[in-house]
Amino acid sequence: MTSLLEVKDLTMRFGGxxxxxxxxxxxxxxxxxxxxxPNGAGKTTTFNMISGFYTPSAGEVLxxxxxxxxxxxxxxxxxxxxxxxxxxTLFAELTVLENALVGTHMPFRPNLxxxxxxxxxxxxxxxxxxxxxxxxxxxxxxxxxEHAGDLSHGxxxxxxxAVAYASxxxxxxxDEPFTGMNPEETKHMMGLMKQLCxxxxxxxxxxxxxxxxxGLCDNITCMSFGKFLAEGGPxxxxxxxxxxxxxxxxxxxxx
Amino acid sequence: xxxxxxxxxxxxxxxxxxNLLSFSQQxxxxxxxxxxxVVASYRLLTLTGxxxxxxxxxxxxxxxxxxxxxxxxxxxxxxxxxxxxxxAGLTALALSYPLFRMxxxxxxxxxxxxxxxxxxxxxxxxxxxxxxxxIKGIDPMPDFSVGxxxxxxxxxxxxxxxxxxxxxxxxxxxxxxxxxxxxxTFQAVxxxxxxxxxxxxxxxxxxxxxxxxxxxxxxxAGALLAHYIGTINPNSFDVEVMxxxxxxxxxxxxxxxxxPILGCVVLTILNEVVLRELGLEQTRPLIYGLxxxxxxxxxxxxxxxIVQKFTRQKERRSLRPEEAK
Amino acid sequence: xxxLLAQTGLNAVYAASYISLVAVGLVxxxxxxxxxxxxxxxxxxxxxxxxxxxxxQRFVPFFIAVAAGLVFVGLLGLLMERALFRPLRDxxxxxxxxxxxxxxxxxxxxxxxxxxxxxxxxxxxxxxxxFSDKVRLPISRLYVIIAAVVMLSLLWYFLKRTxxxxxxxxxxxxxxxxxxxGISVTLTAKIAMFIGAxxxxxxxxxxxxxxxxxxxxGHSIIVTAFIVIIVGGVGSLEGAVLAxxxxxxxHTFVTTFYDGVIADITGLMLMLIVLIVKPxxxxxxxxxx
Numbered sequence: 001m002t003s004l005l006e007v008k009d010l011t012m013r014f015g016g017x018x019x020x021x022x023x024x025x026x027x028x029x030x031x032x033x034x035x036x037x038p039n040g041a042g043k044t045t046t047f048n049m050i051s052g053f054y055t056p057s058a059g060e061v062l063x064x065x066x067x068x069x070x071x072x073x074x075x076x077x078x079x080x081x082x083x084x085x086x087x088x089t090l091f092a093e094l095t096v097l098e099n100a101l102v103g104t105h106m107p108f109r110p111n112l113x114x115x116x117x118x119x120x121x122x123x124x125x126x127x128x129x130x131x132x133x134x135x136x137x138x139x140x141x142x143x144x145x146e147h148a149g150d151l152s153h154g155x156x157x158x159x160x161x162a163v164a165y166a167s168x169x170x171x172x173x174x175d176e177p178f179t180g181m182n183p184e185e186t187k188h189m190m191g192l193m194k195q196l197c198x199x200x201x202x203x204x205x206x207x208x209x210x211x212x213x214x215g216l217c218d219n220i221t222c223m224s225f226g227k228f229l230a231e232g233g234p235x236x237x238x239x240x241x242x243x244x245x246x247x248x249x250x251x252x253x254x255x
Numbered sequence: 256x257x258x259x260x261x262x263x264x265x266x267x268x269x270x271x272x273x274n275l276l277s278f279s280q281q282x283x284x285x286x287x288x289x290x291x292x293v294v295a296s297y298r299l300l301t302l303t304g305x306x307x308x309x310x311x312x313x314x315x316x317x318x319x320x321x322x323x324x325x326x327x328x329x330x331x332x333x334x335x336x337x338x339x340x341x342x343a344g345l346t347a348l349a350l351s352y353p354l355f356r357m358x359x360x361x362x363x364x365x366x367x368x369x370x371x372x373x374x375x376x377x378x379x380x381x382x383x384x385x386x387x388x389x390i391k392g393i394d395p396m397p398d399f400s401v402g403x404x405x406x407x408x409x410x411x412x413x414x415x416x417x418x419x420x421x422x423x424x425x426x427x428x429x430x431x432x433x434x435x436x437x438x439x440t441f442q443a444v445x446x447x448x449x450x451x452x453x454x455x456x457x458x459x460x461x462x463x464x465x466x467x468x469x470x471x472x473x474x475x476a477g478a479l480l481a482h483y484i485g486t487i488n489p490n491s492f493d494v495e496v497m498x499x500x501x502x503x504x505x506x507x508x509x510x511x512x513x514x515p516i517l518g519c520v521v522l523t524i525l526n527e528v529v530l531r532e533l534g535l536e537q538t539r540p541l542i543y544g545l546x547x548x549x550x551x552x553x554x555x556x557x558x559x560x561i562v563q564k565f566t567r568q569k570e571r572r573s574l575r576p577e578e579a580k
Numbered sequence: 581x582x583x584l585l586a587q588t589g590l591n592a593v594y595a596a597s598y599i600s601l602v603a604v605g606l607v608x609x610x611x612x613x614x615x616x617x618x619x620x621x622x623x624x625x626x627x628x629x630x631x632x633x634x635x636x637q638r639f640v641p642f643f644i645a646v647a648a649g650l651v652f653v654g655l656l657g658l659l660m661e662r663a664l665f666r667p668l669r670d671x672x673x674x675x676x677x678x679x680x681x682x683x684x685x686x687x688x689x690x691x692x693x694x695x696x697x698x699x700x701x702x703x704x705x706x707x708x709x710x711f712s713d714k715v716r717l718p719i720s721r722l723y724v725i726i727a728a729v730v731m732l733s734l735l736w737y738f739l740k741r742t743x744x745x746x747x748x749x750x751x752x753x754x755x756x757x758x759x760x761x762g763i764s765v766t767l768t769a770k771i772a773m774f775i776g777a778x779x780x781x782x783x784x785x786x787x788x789x790x791x792x793x794x795x796x797x798g799h800s801i802i803v804t805a806f807i808v809i810i811v812g813g814v815g816s817l818e819g820a821v822l823a824x825x826x827x828x829x830x831h832t833f834v835t836t837f838y839d840g841v842i843a844d845i846t847g848l849m850l851m852l853i854v855l856i857v858k859p860x861x862x863x864x865x866x867x868x869x
Contacts, residue, residue, distance in 0.1 A: 051453065077455040085453070091446045094439075101436065102443040106455035108436070112464070115435030116428055127436065167454055306673070353856045360616070364810055365855045368848045371803065375848070379841040494799070498618075498680050505677045537692060544684030551674045551681070552667055 010059035034217035080170030092149030100131035103166030296472035304445030309370030315492030317474025343474020389488025508557020596828035597728035605776035612772035615675035621798025627784025653781020690795035813861025
């Protein structure tokens with residue numbers, strides 16, 4: 001059986017620097033998979049290659065066996081792989097509801113002539129219902145009319161996920177979803193992610209918050225200096241000598 | 256119900272308006288009506304965050320297309336005007352392949368270059384474009400009667416009514432597009448193109464769509480102009496006109512649908528009516544330039560920001576009684 | 581035929597000289613201030629009118645009039661910096677519009693002061709270097725070439741070898757980092773505006789006796805300058821000079837062998853192709869889009 005997502009010999013070179021070097025790992029359907037490693041390990045670069053933001057220098061990204069490496073980002077998204085971005089990458093000038101509505105672009109594709117003549121009432125209602133559903137799920141139903149740029153940091157992170165969730169993804173790539181959240185928010189968000197997972201959405205995440213990673217993930221891939229280091233369940237990774245070495249030897253202290 | 260009332264009043268004012276004006280002011284009114292469509296269509300493109308310097312040339316493409324089609328093949332003028340829009344839209348589609356390899360500043364300059372090339376082609380090829388002298392004796396709109404009103408298109412008033420109806424329909428379509436999921440997607444492309452793309456939006460397709468629609472309506476505006484003034488040449492659509500469109504949009508503000516229209520109306524009245532009436536013919540560009548600088552310095556968000564401030568105050572005032580309960 | 585080629589080549593060198601003076605100024609302003617100065621062509625025009633006012637009407641020696649043109653237009657640049665670009669530092673589109681407003685004011689002032697008709701400027705010198713019967717270089721054109729070479733060399737020395745030049749380049753690359761390094765953004769902006777505008781004024785003043793001086797002469801030079809800075813790469817001064825030479829040769833030769841409009845089209849096509857293939861320009865690497 002093929003995995004939902006498989007990364008094969010993935011390599012990214014920037015000039016003379018190899019940011020990711022022949023990386024291999026598999027993400028199984030219905031699991032939460034963590035990608036960890038010290039700063040500069042190439043996690044975000046890996047994310048960018050999977051989501052189509054970068055074209056890999058070499059290697060393959062297999063989605064249900066199909067190679068999607070090098071496809072433009074919207075083509076990757078249309079195949080069910082939807083990502084969030086680091087920091088608060090949102091449509092800050094639009095309202096929270098409008099942000100979520102953009103997320104419904106794929107399930108409810110706009111049509112020019114229907115839009116002019118008002119024949120798209122069903123689609124618009126459907127999109128709005130879906131957007132509100134996504135906002136409610138992430139606890140943003142009350143702030144729908146506010147500008148996304150005015151939200152608190154934790155709410156902005158949640159909205160980033162709501163936009164991704166609104167598009168009915170098969171697999172979401174979360175880039176440091178807990179950054180800027182207080183412990184309570186983190187805990188709440190972890191609960192939501194588990195719920196997403198039990199709804200059949202596969203999650204791949206990059207995160208620095210070790211407690212969150214350990215409490216959340218079924219499987220963890222650890223990388224260091226662009227290379228694969230170790231893989232396994234949380235307990236295995238926690239006690240893996242190479243992982244401990246990488247974190248203690250690296251610049252960043254394990255949180 | 257209240258809306259219908261407001262629109263009826265506006266229609267009545269527009270109907271009465273030309274009768275209150277002098278002949279030359281009536282002419283200005285026709286140009287103003289056409290320019291409103293130019294600047295409103297320009298805004299649709301700016302929704303995606305791209306600023307073109309070729310919009311006026313594209314408008315000229317519509318003018319040339321309609322003028323040539325009605326002249327050579329005897330096409331009915333209203334159909335020619337529609338075809339002007341179609342040809343302008345198709346031209347934009349063709350231009351979008353090279354132009355949308357660029358963004359931002361590069362698109363601005365690229366669109367300028369593409370526009371200048373088109374203008375130079377008109378200049379260089381007397382067949383079929385008429386060279387520097389352009390096209391003269393363009394068919395006027397044929398007169399017709401709608402029972403209660405006889406359209407006589409040598410009268411600016413008649414042409415004002417006709418163009419006002421055409422422009423109103425176009426504005427309605429532009430408004431519908433802006434307020435639709437398509438308009439929202441345009442804005443998404445503007446504010447965070449990467450996030451929009453991650454949501455499955457094909458950026459290039461949407462940029463092209465906005466460019467083609469905006470150009471199509473600019474083409475209709477150009478055709479309206481051509482059949483009114485009866486003669487067009489490459490200099491009717493040069494950078495100076497583009498600069499005017501740009502300043503209308505920026506002085507008016509581009510965050511609302513009415514902002515650019517407001518800018519167009521206010522600056523046109525200022526430039527064509529007030530300064531002319533004051534007898535400041537020679538210093539007109541000087542004062543216009545000063546106004547431009549002052550408005551961008553002291554009103555960076557455009558005239559619309561003043562309107563927004565006003566309406567917000569009104570909203571607050573109307574809220575107060577309820578709070579008191 | 582060879583003589584025709586040689587003569588056209590000389591014409592191209594002359595064109596490259598004044599184009600590069602204008603274009604380098606435009607690049608300098610864009611690099612340091614991040615503003616596209618639409619009024620740059622009118623600064624060129626203003627330089628030409630200084631020569632009209634001083635040399636043609638008041639019989640001031642030509643080179644003093646030219647120097648006055650440089651200084652006067654440089655001061656106009658400082659005025660633009662203070663009145664327009666400094667308050668609009670965070671609003672590049674606003675800077676563009678303001679420069680359009682300034683353009684209209686300069687044009688209107690020229691019309692009011694001198695009228696719209698073409699100005700007659702007596703030739704500075706009738707002397708010609710004759711390489712052969714058909715290959716001739718008027719001395720007045722040689723002045724332009726020499727001035728361009730000298731001024732651009734001075735600028736190059738200033739930018740690469742002095743502390744001010746270093747500060748200027750630093751703030752062109754990264755204004756915030758430069759400010760953190762203790763470089764005064766306002767001071768570098770002033771220097772860039774004075775030099776950038778002054779060069780345009782110099783070019784206008786020097787070429788005044790050789791072209792038709794009128795209030796709308798800035799139009800064609802600004803189009804040329806845009807093409808040149810795009811082809812050369814928007815942030816690159818060396819690129820602007822090289823692109824000026826490329827453009828001047830292409831344009832002059834096409835004008836000689838076909839006609840002026842085809843030459844204009846060729847120039848614009850050249851720019852479009854560069855934009856499509858390498859949007860950062862032939863010689864540029866910094867992306868400021």
